Amino acid sequence: MSFQIDLQSLPVVAAEIFLLLCLAALIGWLFARFIIKRRMRNLRELIEEKKFELAEYRTLMKNPVEYPIATNASKTVYPDTSPDHEPDDLKLIEGIGPKIEELLNKEGIHTYEQLSEASIIRLAGILKKAGPRFQIHDPSSWPKQAILARDKNWEALDQLKIELISGK
Structure with missing residues (x-):
């Protein structure tokens, strides 16, 4: 069995292949754009949440009396090793x-x-x-x-x- 190439249909075949490749590239570009926009939106929301958390943390740090961060805020600072108690495991x-x-x-x-x-x-x-x-x-x-x-x-x-x- 042998294949014969029709030289007159060769430009039509090449044009069809080129159009299909262009169509596939366009669809791929649209999908990528959609996915990237969705990821960017999610990242922006995450950034806004983190900005809010940071603002809350800064408020806590500015007003430690109103919003205690640690329960030992009024106690003395422990030395590196406590003389009356051995370090715990x-x-x-x-x-x-x-x-x-x-x-x-x-x-x-x-x-x-x-x-x-x-x-x-x-x-x-x-x-x-x-x-x-x-x-x-x-x-x-x-x-x-x-x-x-x-x-x-x-x-x-x-x-x-x-x-x-x-x-x-």
Whole structure:
């Protein structure tokens, strides 16, 4: 079986292929434009939300008396090591490993008491300052866990850790 090329229909075939390619490019461009516009709209909304959160945070920082950030705002600052209490093992808190414990210790948090009184904003700031590797951690449950550990309520702490791990 052999194919024969009709030289008279060759320009018509080339024109049809060219038109189909142009049509495919136009459709692709329209889809990309639609997708990019939607992503840009979502990003603008996210930026506005973050601007609002930043404004709230700045308000909290300007008026710490009206809006307390930390529960230990009126207490004295702890020294690097407390002479009457040995440092606690902060690694018992779900989400804190050896490196995060080291970061917390550098910031003056050595005991469950200190961790329970630390604000979530401060803890998040410590993680953020340490870099992207640590920013993925969520410190929102650490003070609550620290209260249970401080009070030596190990059963409740274990139950909370199970709930945190299972995502409930």
